[in-house]
Amino acid sequence: MTEYKQAIVLKEDLGMSRGKSIAQACHASLNAYKRADGEDKKEWESRGSKKIALDIGDKDIKSRFQKAKEEGLPAYLVKDAGLTEVQSGTVTALGIGPAPESKIDSITGDLNLIE
Amino acid sequence: MTEYKQAIVLKEDLGMSRGKSIAQACHASLNAYKRADGEDKKEWESRGSKKIALDIGDKDIKSRFQKAKEEGLPAYLVKDAGLTEVQSGTVTALGIGPAPESKIDSITGDLNLIE
DSSP: OOOEEEEEEEOGGGOOOHHHHHHHHHHHHHHHHHTSOHHHHHHHHHTTOOEEEEEOTTSOHHHHHHHHHHTTOOEEEEEOOOSSSSOTTOEEEEEEEEEEHHHHHHHHTTSEEOO | OOOEEEEEEEOGGGOOOHHHHHHHHHHHHHHHHHTSOHHHHHHHHHTTOOEEEEEOTTSOHHHHHHHHHHTTOOEEEEEOOOSSSSOTTOEEEEEEEEEEHHHHHHHHTTSEEOO
């Protein structure tokens, strides 16, 4: 059976506060979800809506976004308005999926889970 | 002009890890969103989709959920499946909105932002 998940990738190297990270993550999650295929959404939801939070550290987040789009996966890159903790336009997060787990892993499989 | 926001309320007293909190918050955010009125969603999105992360600590989270529902606000209570950090059925998070800011504040105005 195909497993589904959504990956929420954060730039933890920016040193964002916990509350800021949470808001950016939710922004990524919701907007990637909106871009997903209806069938994929249904499959994902029927199995508990698995979500994983990953740290990309100082690796290139935009290239992961590009790769996700090339693979036809729903993806959304969060650029911060820069009103508080980071400079305007800073990319803080990336949401990918819901989509089949193996497809997500082909793009984010080398990243560490956020503890 | 009416401002809109979504509140993501977390039980920070459970001592969840950062990654776990992020996943629970996204679950609350997405499911509250799905319950929102179409016009409210549009208004919120057209103004940057403001989200705030709040800590309810050891206060009663279920009564806030009930109050939100009584007020006709979209709300979703997250109960964890308990596979990892907390006991099965533990309420970890609550999402309220998007909705007009004043209505959200009438339910969560006494809670502290997560730093």
